[in-house]
Ligand SMILES: Nc1ncnc2c1ncn2[C@@H]1O[C@H](COP(=O)(O)OP(=O)(O)OP(=O)(O)O)[C@@H](O)[C@H]1O
């Protein structure tokens with residue numbers, strides 16, 4: 360009885376998922392495994408092996424890994440301050456600071472990235488300012504560094520929030536106990552805080568790495584059209600060359616990488632504790 | 637007893653407008669078993685946290701072995717803590733939990749293994765070495781927390797209600813174990829409890845606290861037999877607390893009757909509080925007592941009967957091995973030696989502070 364009722368409640372979502380997730384996915388698979396005439400082929404998949412495509416994939420993997428690493432390094436100290444571990448942080452102040460931190464996230468992603476484009480441009484706001492101070496200009500726009508910067512800027516909150524969440528679950532007295540037993544701050548971090556916040560870290564990694572890997576907006580706006588990531592290649596196949604078959608084939612390859620990284624993260628985080636924000 | 641190991645000097649601590657400790661002064665001798673006793677929220681844990689180094693007092697100093705350690709990091713203090721809510725490392729096995737402090741100190745593997753075995757045996761959990769903390773009951777976790785602290789052989793062990801989650805039998809066993817352990821290791825214990833019986837059984841010295849003020853410091857006998865104010869008398873054991881007037885030395889008037897007592901120096905016609913323990917109230921024939929009363933209630937308590945006797949408008953609590961049925965008219969007699977006179981606090985504030993002598 361109860362079961363039937365719950366199934367009934369989930370009907371809207373199932374219909375939604377069918378139309379907007381399952382059907383498009385099936386279409387991607389259909390296009391990915393056929394050529395223009397509709398005949399079966401795997402050439403769209405193997406096309407990843409061509410120099411141009413594999414270079415875009417490796418560059419995307421490389422830049423996403425770097426961005427994720429930078430996000431971890433930036434997010435941990437920040438999350439420690441924002442969480443209850445942050446010394447002398449009263450409960451109210453905590454919430455307030457997290458609020459301030461996530462405020463920019465409510466602004467449109469595209470808008471934020473365009474803003475950075477304007478700021479970073481060779482004759483942009485930052486360089487005009489540096490010029491005013493007779494400092495050397497910042498030549499960063501249209502380089503991989505700018506892309507990494509954009510990824511870190513846009514995706515950092517997705518690392519910080521699960522970390523804050525995981526750190527808030529650690530009993531302060533557990534940290535005190537480690538200190539009490541003689542551990543210095545570094546030992547306390549490595550042996551207690553890090554392992555206990557691992558679920559948060561893992562979900563943070565997933566939530567930064569995957570969007571970084573698949574992005575084409577950040578690379579488009581901050582990397583110029585010269586630096587192509589796999590996301591840009593796929594986007595161009597769909598929009599510029601109208602080659603839906605090749606675009607779908609490459610998407611399937613990218614999907615495999617995403618699935619692998621999710622599987623890896625669930626192996627590390629069996630209970631999936633940290634994913635709920 | 638030995639020399640002063642820890643001195644707390646004028647310690648004050650507030651959270652916002654909530655003053656938790658106010659000008660607290662206390663010293664702890666080497667090898668002493670000192671208990672902080674008081675109702676919930678009176679600042680016991682806060683005092684321990686200041687000694688352990690997890691909290692810095694707003695004013696005042698913590699002196700350890702002659703050195704000012706007020707702002708020394710917890711890991712640099714020769715003190716270990718058994719936390720109120722165990723605070724075990726949930727991602728480590730029981731053995732790893734116990735080994736934590738020793739590994740930090742880079743002890744040899746053999747030494748650590750020995751210690752783990754010794755500690756687990758001590759707390760009666762020998763088969764638990766490879767279990768995870770979450771799979772243990774509250775009482776078992778609490779014992780592991782004790783084991784984890786003692787293997788480090790600290791000079792001082794701070795215990796924050798370490799037996800709170802145990803049942804009566806285990807609690808009594810652990811009380812003996814802890815005392816044995818203390819004598820064996822020769823360390824100083826600072827023990828927190830709100831259980832007065834536990835405090836009386838285990839301690840060398842009891843510090844009774846209320847609302848951040850020390851009410852009385854003394855031996856268990858001292859605190860029980862000669863409470864300095866109504867709060868202490870009320871908190872430690874059952875008692876009859878009656879307000880009265882000190883007529884002159886060795887004579888007090890309570891419930892409109894004059895009683896002989898042994899206290900002196902309170903002045904003439906001074907308002908006082910009088911404490912009489914229920915076991916010190918003698919029930920006799922109606923006209924042999926100092927005042928007359930009638931038994932209104934009776935409960936069998938095992939060792940004795942607990943009776944309530946209404947006399948001159950006050951309900952007396954009486955413990956006696958002989959039974960007087962409800963409705964019996966009785967006389968009440970008290971040995972002058974068992975009448976304890978205390979200064980009456982003149983204001984609410986003073987009630988909390990306690991009365992200076
Ligand atoms: N971090 C804190 N922030 C604000 N108030 C606190 C903090 N820690 C303790 N307090 C307050 O200080 C007072 C004393 O707390 P403490 O923990 O020392 O009490 P306690 O005597 O150990 O009580 P219990 O027997 O319930 O453990 C309480 O009123 C408590 O609310």
Ligand SMILES: [Mg+2]
Pocket residue numbers: 680681682720796
């Ligand atoms: Mg407490």
